[in-house]
Amino acid sequence: MLDKSTLLTASANGARSANGILPLELKGLSLESRAGRLIDQIDLIVEDPGISVIMGPNGAGKSLLLRLMHGLIAPSAGEIRWAGVPMNDEMRQRQAMVFQKPVLLRRTAAANIAYALGLRGVARSERRSRAHQALQLAGLESRASTPARVLSGGEQQRLCLARALSLDPDVLFLDEPTASLDPASTLAIERLLLETQYRGIKIIVVTHDVGQARRLAQEVVFLHHGKLIEHRQASCFFKEPESDVARAFVAGGLVI
Amino acid sequence: MLDLSEAFHAALRLIASLDPQLVEIIGLSLQVTLSAVAIAALIGFTLGGTLAVYRFPGRGFLAALLNALMGLPPVVAGLAVYLLLSNAGPLGVLQILYTPQAMIIAQVILVTPIVAALARQTCEDLLEEYREQLRSLGASSSAIVMTLLWDGRYRLVTAVLAGFGRGIAEVGAVMIVGGNIDHVTRTMTTAIALETSKGNISLALALGMILLAIAIAINVALMGIRRIASHFAYA
């Protein structure tokens, strides 16, 4: 049975090191808008190789934080550093992201992966084989020549994940990857994530689903109104949240 | 009194007999407009895609200008090209006034704004969906333009059809720069104008019906491609 405890041991045995670009350091990170502070002075260090889950009620700023980490948005204030290096294009190339709604081009499943590989400069001859490898990983081999947008929601998201993995990233970001999927697809995605982490890729996931967080998280980053409320080991966090907000959220209440 | 059925029968007779003059002017009309559309597509897609993706000073103005040029009267475009290509003008040395080439140039000016504006709209719509993912994958702005254009290829078919419609239907530009010279620059529309001025109303109407039929056929064919495409969720 593949679960996070087995995997942690495995990766600790050095299956692969994501230490290339960890630790991630956020210092005084803020994001302002006309509405106010969307992200408020976040100080955070992420160095644990296990899966990190960013949690919190809707509107807490989870997705924004993810995008700041991945360099899709620029902060209004503060710093983002990967292994001491400020966020730049090169760092972004070593990361990949999967969005809540699968974004696929109007071409076949395999072609979508080949496209991403092409952007990374992978030789044309290599693209096919690597694409098929990635499809295999996600269990989508049989769908290789299917137009990507004809696939089911779950298959599309698995494809997006396969595409991200084909790029051999050091860090994989996921923004509510299973929010619109059925339980079977959700299970498939979560299994893929656990396998991915086993191979040593650092995963940072945003989710509002407490159950999913329990299943996946090694460490938890809890946000509320753009502020960092808690950053702890998952087991401790779920057993006994320190803050009232987190406690209420974990218990399943509506947190304003 | 105008007899529409007389015109309709005249049209059928012309088509059935494959009247050589008719074939000649249809051929020239298609040659001029299809060429112009092909060139306009190259320019227009690039322009539209660039406007959608890149940010640069004057971008808004350029977009507005392009939209405005969609309403450029054909006769004005014809006049402008005539002044350029006339022997008294800057490009007179090219000696292409009163040739199909001049007509193609004039039509490119008319068709490009439409194709560019529609391409821009298509790319902007697609960009909303794709922007974050493409940036995450590390696509450069130029790569994004190419990706959007290819991804929106079936929607761009509509842009091309709109441009084709504008070209095949206009008479002002091709009349001035082409001169409506028999066997050289006489197209469907200039022939219709000529026959009307000779009082051959039925013949003019017949030619008009044939022109309409051709335009419809081309539209149907291309929309058929789109239908097949949406079947594969490529549209």
Place this chain on the structure above:
Amino acid sequence: MPRGLLRRHCLKLAVLTLLLLGLAPLAPRADDNFIIVQSTTSTQNSGLLEHILPLFTKKTGIEVRVVAVGTGQALKNAENGDGDVVLVHSQPDEEKFVADGWGVKRYPVMYNDFIIVGPAADPAKIAGLKQAPEALKKIAEAKAPFASRADDSGTHKAELKLWGEAEVDPKASSGSWYLETGSGMGATLNTAVGKQAYALTDRGTWLAFANKDDFKVLVEGDDKLFNQYGVILVNPAKHPNVKAKQGQAFIDWLVSSEGQAAIASYKIDGQQLFFPNARPQS
């Protein structure tokens, strides 16, 4: 070949074909043996040029490309050098064209006559009048609709001259009974027929016109309705691109006995449209 790849290739092929179709007309012209003649709508619409030009081409191998616009535009185009020969019908303008150095020499070629046509009802009662200015005066007095070309053409200038002799200023009534179409002869005739208006037209265009409705020739035969055509070579000194040799060959043919005979032989329903009157060449 995987289906997606095949479709892509088909698309690329289609684009390539379109491009080739587009570039084909841009291939260099092999045959340069043609002249451009700036002429009027009356010579084209009457069918005269269609009749006589093939004879010239057969004899000399020179293709004649005709741009048929109004006299004013024809002369302006020629001033720009966009033609090798002009064939129009407005003597004072033609003489000015040569005097200003744009043309080499004016040769009279042929003549026909203008006629006043109108609805069978003839509200101004001008049918059979022998004097054109008198007819125009009656039209003005009756405020009967009259369609004018108003486009600076030979026909238009002749019409204005006749109004002058009738001592009437029709422009004052422009928009009410005097309709200035600003168009060629055919378009103006269409307007006239549509509005049941009188019009001044050259006989050639009228005979060939297919939309006569119930219109009749009401006034003809006045000397003032004489319509002379002239042909001029555009001055190569002003525009080096002018094909002087071939242009002159065309003029020479037009005024030669052969060309003159060709003009005379053009008939519609047995009626001759144009009457050759070139001066005998030495």
